[in-house]
Amino acid sequence: MWSCKLSTGTVYAADKEPRTEHRVLVLVAFEIDALCACKILQYLFQCDHVLYTIVPVTGKQDLERAFVEHSEGVQVCLLMKEDDLENIPEFRDVFLEDESDEDDLDNDSDDPETGQKKRRFDEAALIKRMEKRKWEENRKKILFEYTEFSGYGLSSSLLLYDMAWKMSKDTNDLLWLAIIGVTEQYINQHVERDKYMESIAELQPHVSRLNHRPDDEESSISIDCLKVMFDNELRLTMYRHWSLFESLCHSEYTTCKFKIWTMKGRKRLHEFLADMGLPLVQCKQKFTSMDVSYKESVKDLFKKFQDKYSINEQDLFLPSFHAQYGYKNRYCATDVIYASEAVLQDVEKEYSDSDNFLHTLDLLNRSKTECMEKGIEMAKIQLSALVKQVQSFLDANLVISAGPFLYAFVQEGTPDVKFFAKPINLARLARFTLEAYCCVSRNKKVKTLPFVLGAHHNSDMGTMLVIGIPPVLDKSLKNCFGKAFEQAAATTNSRTLHDFFDSHIIELKSEDRSKFFDALISLLQ
Amino acid sequence: MSLIRHSLYVGVVEKPPPPPLTEEQYGEMEPKYPEGGHYLSVLRPHGDDCVRQVFEEMRALFEQNQQDVEKALDGAQAEMFPGIRMRHAALERNKRCVLAYVYNRLQKIAQMRWEFGSVLPADIKYNLAEQEVQWFIKYTKCLATYMRSVRAEGGLDLTQDLKPPKSLYIEVRCLMDHGEFETQDGGVILLKKNSQHFLLRSECEHLIRQGVLEHSVH
Known part of the structure; x- marks a missing residue:
C-alpha cells in the first residue's frame, strides 16, 4: 500500500506548523513493522501536539469498518502497513479517464447539424474510441502484471525514522524501533538479504552517532539509558534467553542443516558441539548461567568450525543490533521480534485481537520489562510447537508434490493447531517446513517448487487458512499466489475470503478444499 | 477508625441491655476504609443498623443510670456511685464514636465531590443516608457559589487539575x-x-x- 508513503509525507509537508485542530486517524495492521512505525509516529505527534486516534485493523474488512466508524472529523488518514508493491504502474496508465470525450459524444449526437459535420465527427470519434479501447486493454494488462506478483517494499518504520531524523526529533528509542521494523522484514522473509543489508547500512551511521560517548567520567550516562550496538549476531533463536542447545534445535537454519529430527542428525549436532569443545551440560543450561569463558567464545568457535560442517556463514551470522538497558536487559533485535510476535499472536481465548495489539505495544515499551520476559517465554512455547509440527510433517510424509507446487495440511485435532490459525505463525511454519523438506528430499527439483500450506482455522465456520510461499531457490521473494488464489476461487466458485492484507494468505471453506486445489494445480501448470 | 468497644460496662451494670452484642456484630458495625482499594469499596452503606443499636444501648445505659441515681438520692447508697460513673463514661464514649463516624463519612463525601464532580455515581449515592445526600447538595452549592465568585468572568473550576499536569x-x-x-x-x-x-x-x-x-x- 503506497498510500502510506504518500500520506506520511503530506501530514508534515502540508502542516509545517502542525495544527492541532486536525485529528489524524492512524490505522495499524497486525505486523511488527507497522507497530514500530506507529510508535514512532505517536512520539512525533506527541512532540507537536497533533491529535490522533490509533485503531488496530486485522484485515481489509476491518479497515473499511474502522475507517467508516472513526473518520468523522478526521482530516488525515494514515495507514500503517509494511508491504508495498514495487513497479507501481504510472498514474496516467491506470487512472486516466477522459471524461470530456464522453461529454462531447453526447452533445454532438444531439446536435442537429449537417451531415458532413456529423461524418467528420464520426471519424474523429472512431479514432478516439479505438484509442480508448487500446488504452483499456493496455490498462488491463498493466493492472494484471501489477497484481500478478506481490512483494514488500521499504520498512515503514525505517521510513518514519528517516522523517523523524529530518525533523531533528530522532532519539535512540526511535532508532531501536526502526531497527526492529527492518529486522522483522528480513526475519519474515519479506525482503531479500541485499535489501536488508542496505537498510542496515543506512541505520548504522545513526547508531554510531546516537551512541557515541567519550570515555571520560563526565559524559558517562546512567545504566538505565538505552544503548544500541552493532553486532554480528548468531542466528540462533533467542539463545541469550534460552539454552544454547535448545536454541540450536529450534533455529530454522541449524535444524535443517543438521536434520535434527533424525537420530543421525542429533548425533551430528552433538559431534559439532564436542568438536567446539562445549560440554553438553553447559549447553543445556540457561545461556546466562553458562561458564563465562564458554559464553564469550561461542561466536568464535562457531566461526572456526563452520567450514568443517559446511555451514554457510551468511546463514549463521546476521549483521544486526542489540540493545542494552539496565543491568539485566539485553536483547537483540530478533529476540524482540520473536517475543512481540508471540504476544501479537497470543491464542489465549480471553484476549481479543486488539487486546493482543495493546499488549504488544506495551512490550515494545522499554519500561515494561516483565511484558518482554513473558513474551519471550510465549515465543519459546510457540516455537517448540512449530518445530514439533515440522517434524510430524516430515515423519508422516505429509508434504506432497502436486506437480507445479508442494502442499501440506495441518489437520484439525493436531495438538497445537491453534497456534497455526494465526497468519504470522502459519507463514513461519510454511517457510520452516519447506526449508526442512528441501533438506531431506533427495529430489533436486523441490527447491524450485513453491509451497502451499493449509491449516485448520475456525471450527464454527468450518474454514481453513491457506498460505502460498515462493520456492526456496527464488531469492526475489516475489509471491504469485495472491492472483492465483483469486483466480482459482473464481473459476470453481469456492467460498474464500481474501481479507488479509497479504494477498497470499486466504481463508477457505474446508469443504471446498479439493476443487480449489484442483483449480490451483491446473492454473499453475 | 474504631467505633465502639462496649465490653467495658458489661458486668458492671446489674441488668445488661437486652440485645447483648457479640464480637462479630462489633466488626460489622465498623466502617472499613481499605487502603488503595477501588473507590466503590471505600464508602460502605451508611451504618443505620449499627448506629441504631448504639443508640439503643445508650438509652438502656441512660435509663439504668436514671434509676440508680434516684435510688441513690433516696437512700443515699454511696456504693452506687462508681457504677453510675462507669455507665456515664461509656455513654460519653459512645457519643464521641458516633460523632467521629458521621464526621469521617462527611469528609469522605466532600472528597468525592472533588473527584467525581457534582453528580455522584449511582452506586455511591445508594450508600448514602438521606441527610448525607442533603449535606452533599448543600456542599456542592457552597462550592459552586465560591467557584463562581473567584474570577470575574465565569468563575474558575477548582476541581480540575488537582495535581499540576505535565502536559496539555x-x-x-x-x-x-x-x-x-x-x-x-x-x-x-x-x-x-x-x-x-x-x-x-x-x-x-x-x-x-x-x-x-x-x-x-x-
Whole structure:
C-alpha cells in the first residue's frame, strides 16, 4: 500500500506548523513493522501536539469498518502497513479517464447539424474510441502484471525514522524501533538479504552517532539509558534467553542443516558441539548461567568450525543490533521480534485481537520489562510447537508434490493447531517446513517448487487458512499466489475470503478444499 | 477508625441491655476504609443498623443510670456511685464514636465531590443516608457559589487539575465501548474498546475517573 508513503509525507509537508485542530486517524495492521512505525509516529505527534486516534485493523474488512466508524472529523488518514508493491504502474496508465470525450459524444449526437459535420465527427470519434479501447486493454494488462506478483517494499518504520531524523526529533528509542521494523522484514522473509543489508547500512551511521560517548567520567550516562550496538549476531533463536542447545534445535537454519529430527542428525549436532569443545551440560543450561569463558567464545568457535560442517556463514551470522538497558536487559533485535510476535499472536481465548495489539505495544515499551520476559517465554512455547509440527510433517510424509507446487495440511485435532490459525505463525511454519523438506528430499527439483500450506482455522465456520510461499531457490521473494488464489476461487466458485492484507494468505471453506486445489494445480501448470 | 468497644460496662451494670452484642456484630458495625482499594469499596452503606443499636444501648445505659441515681438520692447508697460513673463514661464514649463516624463519612463525601464532580455515581449515592445526600447538595452549592465568585468572568473550576499536569495532552486507551464523545472544539470521537487517542487532559479527566479511559504512560 503506497498510500502510506504518500500520506506520511503530506501530514508534515502540508502542516509545517502542525495544527492541532486536525485529528489524524492512524490505522495499524497486525505486523511488527507497522507497530514500530506507529510508535514512532505517536512520539512525533506527541512532540507537536497533533491529535490522533490509533485503531488496530486485522484485515481489509476491518479497515473499511474502522475507517467508516472513526473518520468523522478526521482530516488525515494514515495507514500503517509494511508491504508495498514495487513497479507501481504510472498514474496516467491506470487512472486516466477522459471524461470530456464522453461529454462531447453526447452533445454532438444531439446536435442537429449537417451531415458532413456529423461524418467528420464520426471519424474523429472512431479514432478516439479505438484509442480508448487500446488504452483499456493496455490498462488491463498493466493492472494484471501489477497484481500478478506481490512483494514488500521499504520498512515503514525505517521510513518514519528517516522523517523523524529530518525533523531533528530522532532519539535512540526511535532508532531501536526502526531497527526492529527492518529486522522483522528480513526475519519474515519479506525482503531479500541485499535489501536488508542496505537498510542496515543506512541505520548504522545513526547508531554510531546516537551512541557515541567519550570515555571520560563526565559524559558517562546512567545504566538505565538505552544503548544500541552493532553486532554480528548468531542466528540462533533467542539463545541469550534460552539454552544454547535448545536454541540450536529450534533455529530454522541449524535444524535443517543438521536434520535434527533424525537420530543421525542429533548425533551430528552433538559431534559439532564436542568438536567446539562445549560440554553438553553447559549447553543445556540457561545461556546466562553458562561458564563465562564458554559464553564469550561461542561466536568464535562457531566461526572456526563452520567450514568443517559446511555451514554457510551468511546463514549463521546476521549483521544486526542489540540493545542494552539496565543491568539485566539485553536483547537483540530478533529476540524482540520473536517475543512481540508471540504476544501479537497470543491464542489465549480471553484476549481479543486488539487486546493482543495493546499488549504488544506495551512490550515494545522499554519500561515494561516483565511484558518482554513473558513474551519471550510465549515465543519459546510457540516455537517448540512449530518445530514439533515440522517434524510430524516430515515423519508422516505429509508434504506432497502436486506437480507445479508442494502442499501440506495441518489437520484439525493436531495438538497445537491453534497456534497455526494465526497468519504470522502459519507463514513461519510454511517457510520452516519447506526449508526442512528441501533438506531431506533427495529430489533436486523441490527447491524450485513453491509451497502451499493449509491449516485448520475456525471450527464454527468450518474454514481453513491457506498460505502460498515462493520456492526456496527464488531469492526475489516475489509471491504469485495472491492472483492465483483469486483466480482459482473464481473459476470453481469456492467460498474464500481474501481479507488479509497479504494477498497470499486466504481463508477457505474446508469443504471446498479439493476443487480449489484442483483449480490451483491446473492454473499453475 | 474504631467505633465502639462496649465490653467495658458489661458486668458492671446489674441488668445488661437486652440485645447483648457479640464480637462479630462489633466488626460489622465498623466502617472499613481499605487502603488503595477501588473507590466503590471505600464508602460502605451508611451504618443505620449499627448506629441504631448504639443508640439503643445508650438509652438502656441512660435509663439504668436514671434509676440508680434516684435510688441513690433516696437512700443515699454511696456504693452506687462508681457504677453510675462507669455507665456515664461509656455513654460519653459512645457519643464521641458516633460523632467521629458521621464526621469521617462527611469528609469522605466532600472528597468525592472533588473527584467525581457534582453528580455522584449511582452506586455511591445508594450508600448514602438521606441527610448525607442533603449535606452533599448543600456542599456542592457552597462550592459552586465560591467557584463562581473567584474570577470575574465565569468563575474558575477548582476541581480540575488537582495535581499540576505535565502536559496539555495525554494519551489514553479506551477500556470499554463508550460511544461517541464530543470534544470542546466540536469534533466527535468514537470511543471504542482498545482504541488509543491523544486528547486534551482536561477533556478526558472525568472519563478516566469513570474508568472509561486509561492513561497510558510511557
